[in-house]
Amino acid sequence: MAQESLRALLAGLVDYAGLFPPSQLSMAESVRNYAAYLRGDESWILGRFVVPVARLDEFTAAAAEYIGSEGVAPWRLTVLAPADYAEALPAIATFNERHRGARIDCVEWKAASTDEILRVGGLIPPGLTTFVEIPHAGDPLPWVKSIAEAGAHAKFRTGGLTPEVVPPVQQVLAFLEACDRFDVSFKATAGLHHPIRAVHSLTYQPDSPVCQTHGFLNVFMGAAFLRTGVPSPEIADLLAEESVASFSFNRGGVTWRGHWMSSQRIRTTRERFAIAFGSCSFEEPLADLREAGLL
Numbered sequence: 001m002a003q004e005s006l007r008a009l010l011a012g013l014v015d016y017a018g019l020f021p022p023s024q025l026s027m028a029e030s031v032r033n034y035a036a037y038l039r040g041d042e043s044w045i046l047g048r049f050v051v052p053v054a055r056l057d058e059f060t061a062a063a064a065e066y067i068g069s070e071g072v073a074p075w076r077l078t079v080l081a082p083a084d085y086a087e088a089l090p091a092i093a094t095f096n097e098r099h100r101g102a103r104i105d106c107v108e109w110k111a112a113s114t115d116e117i118l119r120v121g122g123l124i125p126p127g128l129t130t131f132v133e134i135p136h137a138g139d140p141l142p143w144v145k146s147i148a149e150a151g152a153h154a155k156f157r158t159g160g161l162t163p164e165v166v167p168p169v170q171q172v173l174a175f176l177e178a179c180d181r182f183d184v185s186f187k188a189t190a191g192l193h194h195p196i197r198a199v200h201s202l203t204y205q206p207d208s209p210v211c212q213t214h215g216f217l218n219v220f221m222g223a224a225f226l227r228t229g230v231p232s233p234e235i236a237d238l239l240a241e242e243s244v245a246s247f248s249f250n251r252g253g254v255t256w257r258g259h260w261m262s263s264q265r266i267r268t269t270r271e272r273f274a275i276a277f278g279s280c281s282f283e284e285p286l287a288d289l290r291e292a293g294l295l
Contacts, residue, residue: 006249006294008267009220010045014285015078015187015278017050021161022203023280027055031062034075037282042295045286047276048078048106053088056095059102067101078106078131078278085109085120085130092128105129108155108187114146121150131155131187136167140178148182153275158219159191161202163211166191169239172214173232176223179273186223188277192216193284195292196244214239216277216285217247221256223274224266230259244292 016037018030025033034049051059056079067075081088085107092104110133111117117132124130133155134143140156147154156175159166167175179186194200196215201208222238230238238256248255253262279285289295 003249004251005254005261005263005266007044008263008270009217009224009249009254010289011267011270012045012047013216013220013270013276014045014282015047015050015276016282017189017278017280018282019051019055020278020280022205022208025280027058027062031059031066033282035063035066038075042286046282048076050078050080050108050278053079053081053091053107056091060095060099063102067099072101074100075102076106077102077104078108079104081107081109083110083112086123089123089125093125106131108133108189111143114142117143117146117150117152121152124150124152129153133157133189134175136165137171140171140175141181144175144178144182144184148184152184154179154184154186156186156188157190158188158214158277159202161209163202163209166202166211166213169236172219172239173222173236176219176226176235177232179223180226185273185275187275188216188219190278192219192277193279193281194288195285195294196288197240197242215241217244219277220270220274221247221254224261224269225256225259227269227273228259228261228265234259244294249294 016034018025018033037046096103106129108131130152132147132152134140136157144154191213194215195217197218199210200213201210218239218241222235226235246257253260
């Protein structure tokens, strides 16, 4: 059984994005997987189901046999909006009005400019958390500032299918610092299939490119320790950490190389700051956690 501090870190952490690369499963297979994960022993780690707003009708048809059954909690969905954020809102409202077995409470949207973020800020309906994806390169500060002014939340791409889209440690740190400075909560997406930083294949193909990838323990523990006031150079070291054994999780909290944080502080950070990450695989992160002896 996972220690209390690890449970605080992992609870609801992984939004399942099986529809997206590199898995890129069919809707039927993705829905079937999510339904199975909800029944599994590690369902407490599972977050929302990720689906493009344009595929909501397809989702409804595929999920009909799973959602809405008596005694089954409503599925939580996060939807990807098109370039025109406003276009997604009628479809989201209609979906939520028609379905009791599933509810959209998050939307993810990729911004083209900081001005566009400010315009969208006036459109966000009550009760709909909006994560705004910003560029994975360049200075994140003006983007996150605009997100704060718009009353939205940030989304950052931590990897992808090719090495050039994997941001360096300093870029991830700059993003976390910007979110901390403006008190903007965030989610990550892509490239976080493994708990600790290491060299991995970027796809499931035999000829897949290989490079150093970020770990979700690194990113989310880095975010949590940053909020406690640990200096940036040490957060950079944490983001670059390659030994899972350097993290010691117990009932009261977690220790990393002389720094300690309580389970309650981790829980608060997850609820208010470091929200989740999207992954096309739920099984791969769990397998690595088991191999490391954490689950």
